[in-house]
Amino acid sequence: MQNDDLFSVSNNVLRRAPLAERLRPRKLSQFVGQEHLVGEGKILTRAVEKGELFSFVFWGPPGCGKTTLANILAEETDYSFVGLSAVLSGVKELKEEIQKAKDGLNFHGKRTLLFIDEIHRFNKAQQDALLPHVEKGIVTFIGATTENPSFEVIAPLLSRTKVLLLKPLTFEDIKKIVLNALHDTEHGFGERKISINEDALQFLVDGAFGDARKALNTLEIAVGLSKQSCIELNDIETAYQKKQLYYDKNADAHYDTISAFIKSMRGSDPDAALYYLARMIEAGEDPLFIARRMVVFASEDISNADPRALMVANAVAEAVKFVGLPEARINLAHGVTYLSVAPKSNASYMGIEGAIEDVKKFGPLQIPLHIRNAPTKLMGDLGYGKNYEYAHSQEDKIPNHSHLPEELKSKEYYTPTSQGLEEQIKTRLELIRRKRNKE
Numbered sequence: 001m002q003n004d005d006l007f008s009v010s011n012n013v014l015r016r017a018p019l020a021e022r023l024r025p026r027k028l029s030q031f032v033g034q035e036h037l038v039g040e041g042k043i044l045t046r047a048v049e050k051g052e053l054f055s056f057v058f059w060g061p062p063g064c065g066k067t068t069l070a071n072i073l074a075e076e077t078d079y080s081f082v083g084l085s086a087v088l089s090g091v092k093e094l095k096e097e098i099q100k101a102k103d104g105l106n107f108h109g110k111r112t113l114l115f116i117d118e119i120h121r122f123n124k125a126q127q128d129a130l131l132p133h134v135e136k137g138i139v140t141f142i143g144a145t146t147e148n149p150s151f152e153v154i155a156p157l158l159s160r161t162k163v164l165l166l167k168p169l170t171f172e173d174i175k176k177i178v179l180n181a182l183h184d185t186e187h188g189f190g191e192r193k194i195s196i197n198e199d200a201l202q203f204l205v206d207g208a209f210g211d212a213r214k215a216l217n218t219l220e221i222a223v224g225l226s227k228q229s230c231i232e233l234n235d236i237e238t239a240y241q242k243k244q245l246y247y248d249k250n251a252d253a254h255y256d257t258i259s260a261f262i263k264s265m266r267g268s269d270p271d272a273a274l275y276y277l278a279r280m281i282e283a284g285e286d287p288l289f290i291a292r293r294m295v296v297f298a299s300e301d302i303s304n305a306d307p308r309a310l311m312v313a314n315a316v317a318e319a320v321k322f323v324g325l326p327e328a329r330i331n332l333a334h335g336v337t338y339l340s341v342a343p344k345s346n347a348s349y350m351g352i353e354g355a356i357e358d359v360k361k362f363g364p365l366q367i368p369l370h371i372r373n374a375p376t377k378l379m380g381d382l383g384y385g386k387n388y389e390y391a392h393s394q395e396d397k398i399p400n401h402s403h404l405p406e407e408l409k410s411k412e413y414y415t416p417t418s419q420g421l422e423e424q425i426k427t428r429l430e431l432i433r434r435k436r437n438k439e
Contacts, residue, residue, distance in 0.1 A: 020216040022187035023180070026067045028076060030178075032212075033173040034065055034166055036212025043164070044069070048076045053113060055134050057143040057153060059164025061324055063211030066144040070115040079140065080330055086121035091129045103140045112139045119143030120152035127154045134160055168324040177212050178219055196231040199363050201417035206238045206284025209325045257283075258293060258403055265294075266301050270340035277336050281329050291317035294335050305345035305420035312338050343420030351414040358408060365405035396436055 025031045028038055029049055037044045047053050058066040067083075074081035082097045101112035114130075116122065124131075133273070134157065135140045141161065145152060149163050166333050169177075181188040196204070197221075204222075208215035221239040257279055264272035272324060280290055291313075300314035316335035320328040374384035378398055389399035403410050416426035 018165055018217065019181060019188070019220040020213045021112040023177070023216060025072065026073050026075065029071065031065065031072065031408045032176050033169040034069070037164055037166070044073065046074065051077045052135040053077055053079065053140045053142075054162065055160060056162040056164050057119065057145060057149050057158070058148050058164055059147075060076065060430070061146060061168050061210060061300065063171055063208070063213035063215075064166045064221060065212070066166060067115070067117060068331055070113070070142045070144065073142070074115075077113075080114065081113050082152060083115045083117065086116055086126075089116075094129055096204075099131050099140060101133070105138065106373060111140060114139040115142045117144045118146075119330055119358040120145045120147040122147075124154055131157050131160070134150070163231050169208075169212055170210070171205055174208050174210065174212060175201065175217050178204060178215055181219060190221060192223075193229055194231065195229060197233070199233045200231050200236045202241075203233055203284070204227055204345055207240050232301075242319070257285075261290075262297060265297055265336065266344065268340055268344065270337045273336045273340045277332055278330075281325070281332070285327050287320045287325055287332060288317070290332060291320045291335075294332075296337060297339060300349045301346055302339065302342050303345045303348040303422070304425050305417065306421040307421065309339055311344050322405045331423055343422070345417040345419050345422050346414050347414055347422065354355055354411075354413045358411065362405075362407060367405065368401075368403065370401060371403055376392050396435075400436060 023095060024111055027396055028045060036042060039045065046122040047215035058069065058269075060066055062126065068226055070083070071081065073079070074378070082101070084097065086094060089159045097114060099113065104112055119127075130141065131154075133139050142162070143149075143153065143370060149158060153161075178196070180193050183190050185191050200222075206217060207218070218232075218236065218239045222235040225230070225238055252300075257276055259271060261280065263268075264276060277290065282289070295310070295313040298309040302309040312335055316331050319331035369383045370386055370388045372379075372384040373381040379385075387401070389401055391397050391399050404411060414429070416422045418426060
């Protein structure tokens with residue numbers, strides 16, 4: 001049983017298909033997004049140009065183009081396309097398609113591209129059944145998954161394939177796809193002269209969270225509900241079943257909300273911080289913008305009171321890039337609650353501000369000779385490095401001499417607080433400074 005792919009279904013069926021199905025691109029040149037894979041000279045473009053595909057696994061979020069790319073690759077390289085869903089198919093269906101692929105290869109020299117959607121739903125035995133046929137080249141295998149292949153695809157199969165990471169589509173990608181749907185006279189709404197106002201378009205694209213299918217399905221519902229030729233904001237809100245929050249990314253609401261968010265974490269109020277986080281997420285704020293502010297906050301407002309805060313914030317930022325919304329909201333909430341409850345200190349922040357102020361005030365003061373490098377004899381003769389105390393040669397690892405320029409010798413930029421771990425740092429630094437001040 002060979003599954004019909006989109007390109008082989010009848011025109012009648014296609015006309016009745018959902019908008020997202022009707023608008024699937026037929027050629028690689030029509031595909032929107034994933035430029036790291038389908039751009040000029042990129043891996044999939046080169047494979048199509050050579051007409052030679054290889055086995056791989058598409059790993060990416062819903063609606064980013066995994067199935068569409070598989071169809072296009074088969075169409076543009078003259079492979080027979082077989083599509084199976086791991087949810088609906090098992091070993092029996094797999095064996096039937098493998099036998100057809102063998103016959104096609106033996107009798108007609110026709111290669112088969114076997115696409116298995118949601119490959120992570122196949123258990124180990126089902127994946128084992130596929131393995132020898134991929135290894136022998138009877139089929140060229142493409143798997144698609146939203147889950148991490150490292151955990152969901154068996155190691156022998158993974159070692160015989162290449163994992164290609166697909167990213168959530170960008171705002172501009174989704175916008176381009178939506179506008180194309182409105183202008184397309186064959187499969188979209190071009191003949192009906194449907195337009196969309198800017199607020200509605202912004203809300204539609206933001207709410208899709210990088211999922212083209214979600215955007216197109218919502219647009220189709222909105223067009224069906226609208227009583228006019230221009231789609232308004234309330235049409236999209238009705239289709240999404242949620243209201244737009246007042247939040248202009250370039251105006252006061254943006255800055256007011258992020259300010260409230262930061263000040264809530266600074267004030268050790270995780271409940272308020274989560275509330276403002278939710279406001280920003282629901283309004284379509286860029287999650288990486290939020291994560292970047294958290295990374296800054298970890299050093300500006302927590303610092304050495306809990307050095308782990310920066311590690312948590314960085315981990316959250318990486319997770320947001322790796323996972324994407326909507327799931328990344330959980331990573332953000334994890335970081336926000338940790339940062340909110342952590343002990344607070346702005347001592348490092350105030351320290352660098354004070355140092356910068358003196359740099360601007362005094363200019364480039366002379367670096368003390370004893371801590372300058374002396375790679376040549378002349379420099380040594382001039383006193384470079386003379387009387388330098390190597391810290392590791394000292395019993396307590398603390399040199400007696402200062403390292404600041406003479407004019408700033410008594411300056412103390414860093415003043416640790418008594419919060420969290422910084423209390424230990426404060427005790428240690430007081431010991432260091434007492435010794436150094438005896439010089």
